[in-house]
Amino acid sequence: MEHKLRVIIKLNIDHASATVQITGCLTPRGCQALLPLIIRTQGLSRSLAVQVDLSHARHIDAEALHSLEAYSITGTVAADPHLRITSPAHLPTCPALKHSLNVL
DSSP, X not given: OOOOOOEEEXXXXXXXXXXXXXXXXXXXXXXXXXXHHHHHHHTTOTTOEEEEEOTTOSEEXXXXXXXXXXXXXXXXXXXXXXEEEEOOSSXXXXXXXXXXXXXX
16 A cells, blocks of 8 residues: 655744644655655744644554654754644554455
8 A cells, every 4th residue: 555645734824833734644754755844844933833733644653653753852953842743642553454454
């Protein structure tokens, strides 16, 4: 199955905050594509509070979430207290994987 990363970036009109909303699949490969988008969003303003919202993601790979959390702590731009990650308590499993397990 092909995992598709779907990203919507919402910038508050007063440029005080932005939300990077994920509605697709967050995999390690997708995380590598997501990080530059987060960095570019952070670069819009020094005081911009950026929230990465994973609450509507279709599938979240634990390894990708750990990479994202590690970035939020160390950051390649700077360790930024304005970066926050919101994720569900239980990571959603890929629907294709669920389907293949039911077929077996």
